[in-house]
Amino acid sequence: MESHKDHIHLLIECHPQHYIPSIVKAFKGVSARLLFKKHPELKQQLWGGHLWNPSYFVATGSNNTEKQIRAYIQSQKKK
Template identity: 50%
Template sequence: MDNSQEIRTGRHCVFNMHVHLVFVAKYRRDVFTKAMLETMNEVFKRICLDFEAKLVEFDGEHDHVHLLVNYPPKVAISSLVNSLKGASSRILRTKHPEIKNKLWGNALWSPSYFAASCGGAPIGIIKQYIQQQQTPH
């Protein structure tokens, strides 16, 4: 799952965009097992492909998961997140029915999530590069 520095191309753009996502189980309940994380990894890879994105890295603990996703500029992060959370919740309930005993109500995921852009040069370096451009007189 590497090649995180790979520059990708679209029809009219060249890009290398990454987002770090964190999803937390509702009420931070300890619900995930290793088998569930393996199922999620496969689901997340499949959903990313649907968005022409790549799951670069994935792991988690008993109550939350981390994803590093390389995605094209046309993808809205909120749409990607909604699909990732929705599909994983549905499939986990089907493949691991024991998860229902660990949830309160019907919700697997907290409605909120963490997203941070990452990769490439630090913001300060990019600002400095832009400031040093030769502005025409």
């Protein structure tokens, strides 16, 4: 995982039977709940009290491309 001011990169391995929107919803929900529990003042600073935008981007890879994807995510730390 790598975070930026307005987005994060995640490399997640899941099976085809997993429903990607449910994975994203769970990640966003749990992370927002934990962050707001630790820092309740943030909720007042955010527009509408929401941590995450409802949209997201997903791309698929394979065992052949995992190394390149990891390298890309790691390279974002330097930017």
